[in-house]
Amino acid sequence: xxxxxxxIVWFRRDLRIEDNPALTAxxxxxxxxxxxxxxxxxxxxxxxxxxxxxxxxxxxxHLDSSLRNLGAPLITKxxxxxxxxxxxxxxxxxxxxxxxxxxxxxxxxxxxxxTKEVLTAQGIAVRSFNADLLYEPWDVNDAHGQPFTTFSAxxxxxxxxxxxxxxxxxxxxxxxxxxxxxxxxxxxxxxxxSEKASNALLARxxxxxxxxxxxxxxxxxxxxxxxxxxxxxxxxSATTSFLSPHLHFGEVSVKKVFHLVRIKQVLWANxxxxxGEESVNLFLKSIGxxxxxxxxxxxxxxxxxxxLLGHLKFFPWVVNEGYFKxxxxxxxxxxxxxxxxxxxxxxxxxxxxxxxxxxxxxVKVLQLPWRWGMKYFWDTLLDADLESxxxxxxxxxxxxxxxxxxxxxxxxxFEGYKFDPNGEYVRxxxxxxxxxxxxxxxxxxxxxxxxxxxxxxxxxxxxxLPIVGIDAAKVRLEEALTEMxxxxxxxxxxxxxxxxxxxxxxxxxxPIAFPQDIQMEESHEPVRxxxxxxxxxxxxxxxxxxxxxxVRVEEEEASDLRNSTEDSRxxxxxxxxxxxxxxxxxxxxxxxxxxxxxxxLQNNTAMALRNAPEDSxxxxxxxxxxxxxxxxxxxxxxxxxxxxxxxxxxxxxxG
DNA sequence: TCAGCATTTGC
DNA sequence: CAAATGCTG
Numbered sequence: 001x002x003x004x005x006x007x008i009v010w011f012r013r014d015l016r017i018e019d020n021p022a023l024t025a026x027x028x029x030x031x032x033x034x035x036x037x038x039x040x041x042x043x044x045x046x047x048x049x050x051x052x053x054x055x056x057x058x059x060x061x062h063l064d065s066s067l068r069n070l071g072a073p074l075i076t077k078x079x080x081x082x083x084x085x086x087x088x089x090x091x092x093x094x095x096x097x098x099x100x101x102x103x104x105x106x107x108x109x110x111x112x113x114x115t116k117e118v119l120t121a122q123g124i125a126v127r128s129f130n131a132d133l134l135y136e137p138w139d140v141n142d143a144h145g146q147p148f149t150t151f152s153a154x155x156x157x158x159x160x161x162x163x164x165x166x167x168x169x170x171x172x173x174x175x176x177x178x179x180x181x182x183x184x185x186x187x188x189x190x191x192x193x194s195e196k197a198s199n200a201l202l203a204r205x206x207x208x209x210x211x212x213x214x215x216x217x218x219x220x221x222x223x224x225x226x227x228x229x230x231x232x233x234x235x236x237s238a239t240t241s242f243l244s245p246h247l248h249f250g251e252v253s254v255k256k257v258f259h260l261v262r263i264k265q266v267l268w269a270n271x272x273x274x275x276g277e278e279s280v281n282l283f284l285k286s287i288g289x290x291x292x293x294x295x296x297x298x299x300x301x302x303x304x305x306x307x308l309l310g311h312l313k314f315f316p317w318v319v320n321e322g323y324f325k326x327x328x329x330x331x332x333x334x335x336x337x338x339x340x341x342x343x344x345x346x347x348x349x350x351x352x353x354x355x356x357x358x359x360x361x362x363v364k365v366l367q368l369p370w371r372w373g374m375k376y377f378w379d380t381l382l383d384a385d386l387e388s389x390x391x392x393x394x395x396x397x398x399x400x401x402x403x404x405x406x407x408x409x410x411x412x413x414f415e416g417y418k419f420d421p422n423g424e425y426v427r428x429x430x431x432x433x434x435x436x437x438x439x440x441x442x443x444x445x446x447x448x449x450x451x452x453x454x455x456x457x458x459x460x461x462x463x464x465l466p467i468v469g470i471d472a473a474k475v476r477l478e479e480a481l482t483e484m485x486x487x488x489x490x491x492x493x494x495x496x497x498x499x500x501x502x503x504x505x506x507x508x509x510x511p512i513a514f515p516q517d518i519q520m521e522e523s524h525e526p527v528r529x530x531x532x533x534x535x536x537x538x539x540x541x542x543x544x545x546x547x548x549x550x551v552r553v554e555e556e557e558a559s560d561l562r563n564s565t566e567d568s569r570x571x572x573x574x575x576x577x578x579x580x581x582x583x584x585x586x587x588x589x590x591x592x593x594x595x596x597x598x599x600x601l602q603n604n605t606a607m608a609l610r611n612a613p614e615d616s617x618x619x620x621x622x623x624x625x626x627x628x629x630x631x632x633x634x635x636x637x638x639x640x641x642x643x644x645x646x647x648x649x650x651x652x653x654x655g
Numbered sequence: 656t657c658a659g660c661a662t663t664t665g666c
Numbered sequence: 667c668a669a670a671t672g673c674t675g
Contacts, residue, residue: 151666289666356666395666402666405667 005096006031006178008089011074012108014101014131014250015063016210019168021129022099023175032072033093033178036060037086038188039079043107045514046304046386049379050191051348054199055208057190059249062209072177078186083115090124092183098124101131101250104294105386106301132250133291134158134165134258137298147299150402154295155288168256205347206245206382213246221260226268228279233418235336235354235425241283244383247290254287261287286352293387296394304390305371307399314487316480317369321515324368326467327358328376330430333466335442336416337361339429346429348382357415359396364409365473367480369512370397406481411470416442432456432463 009026011034017023026032040047048056064074079085089095098119103112116126130136140157141147148154191199207216220241224231231239246252261280268276296303307313326332330341340354350358355377362373374393378384391400398406420426423441427434433441435455440447444457445465452459459465468476 285666292666391666400666404665 005094006033007097007099008033008035008086008093008095008178010086010098010100011036011063012100012103012250013248015059016213016251016253017063017066017070018171018210018214019131019253019256020101021131021169022101022127023172024169025099025127025129026097027172027175029097029099031176031178033075033089033095033180033183034067034072034175035075035077035086035089036063036188037077037079037082038186038190039082039085041080042082042111045375046107046378049381049384050195050198051202051380051382052384053190054195054202055206055245055382056249057188058203058208059210059251060188062211066210067175070172070175072175073180073185075180075183076185076188078188082111083118086115086119087122089183090119090122093178093180095178096124098126099129101129102136103132104137104298106297106304109298109301130166131253133294134254134287135161135291137295140295147295151289151292152402154292155285158288158291159284165255165258168253168259202348202382205349208245208249208251210246210251213243213251216241216243216246217252217257217260221264225261225264225283226273226276226279228283229275230279232282233353235340235351235419236428237351240351244385244388248383248385254290257287258284289391290385290388293385293391296391297387303394304374304386307370307397308394309399309401311484311488312397312399314484314491316483316487317512318367318476319512320366320368323366323467324372324515326464327362327366327368327373331464331467332361332366333445333464334361334412334416335423335426335430335433335444336412336420339420339426342429344380348380350381353419355392356396357410357412357419359393360404360410361412363393363397364477365412365468365470367473367476370394370399371512372514375514407477409470409474409477413443413470430463 007026007029009023009032011022014020014022023032023034026034060074060076064076067074075089077085077089086098090098098115100112100115103109112128116128119126135158137147140154140161142153142157148157220243224239224241227239228241231237243252243257247254247257261284265277265280265284268280296308300308327337327341328345330338330345332338332341336354337358340350340358343354344350344358359370359373359377362368363370370393374389377389377393378386381389394400395403398404398408416423416426420442421438423436423438426441433444433455436444436447436457437451437455440451444452444463445459447455447457457463
């Protein structure tokens with residue numbers, strides 16, 4: 001231990017004092033400087049959306065006041081480079097140690113790795129902890145030591161690990177503050193004036209901050225949890241936990257959630273309360289999905305931008321900004337979809353089921369590029385979470401081995417009657433349909449003219465006709481899939497002939513660009529007759545343009561690459577690795593595919609796949625196991641990214 | 656009431 | 667595809 005100096009506790013998405021291993025470690029080591037660094041530009045195109053920033057602002061204020069009461073204020077820094085800000089804090093406080101908790105999104109993996117390297121090189125002892133998951137991703141493996149590739153297998157294993165998740169740590173009673181007299185805080189600005197107005201309403205429904213998270217958890221466990229299984233299918237059910245934004249910012253620890261829920265589980269099991277037990281299992285499964293999203297992100301750090309199954313890159317997405325806009329505005333002509341999109345717009349919230357409905361519609365009916373939809377969720381959801389969003393969209397798009405089949409289109413009309421049997425949800429969010437009888441509420445295009453008239457609906461002006469018919473969508477989807485397989489075969493052939501040395505980075509890393517500067521023109525159009533509650537917020541919520549960020553990210557990456565080549569002292573030049581691995585992986589993936597024939601359209605969910613080798617000593621990717629079921633298609637994870645887990649592991653915990 | 660087949664669902 | 671659920675006689 002490097003004695004004397006104080007420790008920096010670097011808060012990120014762990015804005016709580018209870019069960020915070022980094023904080024506890026800092027306190028044990030002596031005096032503490034608590035730091036939060038706001039460097040959103042580091043997130044590139046995933047600059048947090050308006051509502052997400054609103055949450056963060058309040059959560060931080062909450063944390064700051066708690067820390068102050070305990071004796072150490074939160075130092076805040078505005079930065080474009082977290083690592084140099086940390087160095088500044090080191091220099092101005094004389095800190096000798098840094099503690100933080102793990103994150104698993106691709107950007108954090110790289111940044112945190114670099115942090116360790118740079119600060120360690122400066123003689124700072126760096127330690128990091130698991131505060132976000134029940135088990136670290138590298139600890140959950142199948143019988144062969146390989147990562148799981150389906151959720152159910154993963155979760156089964158998590159629930160039967162030989163050791164329980166660690167018990168939550170108690171909150172500190174008092175913190176000894178390090179000397180921050182020469183380390184002033186920057187004022188952090190999270191919202192501009194126009195955003196403030198729109199955000200004002202949020203406070204009515206939500207209370208950010210760790211102690212509120214705690215309350216929400218207690219309320220849920222003692223109340224709606226027992227009904228969770230019964231009501232979870234209803235679009236406007238109040239039975240969800242509403243914990244997701246709290247969990248995203250780490251205001252409450254998943255381990256604590258897990259422990260408390262388990263206590264209930266035991267209780268109800270003893271009482272023979274089967275519905276209760278079932279509810280607990282379902283709720284825990286949703287916690288498990290969150291775990292799995294980190295697991296996938298860790299093992300496949302490209303999952304937020306590339307389909308995990310390689311052939312999907314040949315899918316001919318419909319690049320139609322008009323469709324995209326109609327979807328965002330809730331004007332697709334499918335009531336359940338439109339109601340969902342308007343709720344999202346107005347509140348930053350959407351029931352899980354409805355997320356599936358609208359995103360599935362987006363991918364399967366509109367056939368828009370899934371990353372657009374994912375980005376929109378990122379920008380608008382209060383609980384926007386990169387890993388969870390990526391998992392969800394990949395699942396919907398059928399790009400995961402256990403995801404939905406490509407060629408399955410869910411019909412919003414039928415789903416409407418399933419999730420909103422009485423049409424209440426639709427009527428709430430689509431006032432223009434409010435007077436339509438339930439019989440027609442989920443398919444107004446079939447309603448007889450007199451019925452429509454009586455309800456004051458004029459299809460095509462009042463409320464749109466379906467933007468795309470389901471039958472037409474089916475046909476188009478089949479064609480698209482045929483084309484996808486043809487393209488895939490062609491590319492495979494090209495590679496076999498050696499005419500093309502793989503696809504190279506360019507084609508792969510140039511995903512269909514996100515539309516620029518999408519304005520909600522609708523906002524200028526006066527809302528008809530009865531202004532729905534959703535009308536006002538339409539104004540400000542613009543989708544930021546990605547392209548400018550893309551440029552910046554590329555520049556950054558380029559410069560990082562330069563740095564790390566100059567600086568050969570680094571044990572693992574991770575940035576260089578990332579790029580290199582991507583390219584290698586691509587070629588490798590393509591070759592793997594070429595080794596296998598017999599590509600057929602059906603059967604594509606029953607695919608076998610090759611895991612990213614978790615081999616930390618050898619390079620040999622041949623260790624990747626390949627399991628096949630019933631022959632047939634053997635797609636491959638598009639780029640397997642073995643180096644991440646290796647590098648992560650190889651980093652020693654100093655101190 | 657229940658086996659046996661059809662349909663739906665599943666992250 | 668496999669498991670769960672629903673329907674039929």
